[in-house]
Amino acid sequence: MKNSVIKVTCAIINFKGKILVVQRSEMMSMPLKWEFPGGKVEANESEIDCIKREIKEELDIEISISKRLTPSNYNYPNMSIELIPFLANHKEGEIFLKEHKQYLILAKHELSNLDWADADLPILKEIINL
Numbered sequence: 001m002k003n004s005v006i007k008v009t010c011a012i013i014n015f016k017g018k019i020l021v022v023q024r025s026e027m028m029s030m031p032l033k034w035e036f037p038g039g040k041v042e043a044n045e046s047e048i049d050c051i052k053r054e055i056k057e058e059l060d061i062e063i064s065i066s067k068r069l070t071p072s073n074y075n076y077p078n079m080s081i082e083l084i085p086f087l088a089n090h091k092e093g094e095i096f097l098k099e100h101k102q103y104l105i106l107a108k109h110e111l112s113n114l115d116w117a118d119a120d121l122p123i124l125k126e127i128i129n130l
């Protein structure tokens with residue numbers, strides 16, 4: 001399975017017109033990189049079920065999905081991913097980080113200042129141009 005593409009969903013969650021972003025912890029791969037919360041799609045799981053599950057697991061909140069954006073395919077040295085972004089809205093719950101180092105809620109124009117995971121760069125561009 002070394003060469004297969006790993007499907008990963010991520011959510012661009014709208015909080016009153018701003019966007020939630022999270023920083024990977026020192027213990028994770030790609031330490032301290034910024035990303036959109038999400039994770040790997042499990043066997044027999046839909047993309048939508050995956051992103052809702054991951055957001056609940058990582059942030060302890062519930063979201064509603066409004067749109068699927070363009071997936072970003074990226075080859076890291078040790079794996080290839082298809083990163084599938086969803087626009088989402090915060091539905092209920094208070095953010096409680098289970099895995100990440102920190103989160104920020106930023107205006108669109110502030111997003112490009114962060115040190116992003118490489119696969120996220122095309123998604124960032126699409127969001128900024130929305």
Ligand SMILES: Nc1nc2c([nH]c(=O)n2[C@H]2C[C@H](O)[C@@H](COP(=O)(O)OP(=O)(O)OP(=O)(O)O)O2)c(=O)[nH]1
Nearest residue numbers: 008010028029035036037038039040081117119120
């Ligand atoms: N959730 C998320 N993952 C991303 C983004 N950009 C990006 O390259 N990734 C990568 C990091 C991970 O290698 C993979 C998602 O895996 P995961 O969240 O389910 O699990 P993980 O961090 O424990 O992954 P890993 O230890 O296997 O690298 O996708 C992003 O914006 N959001």
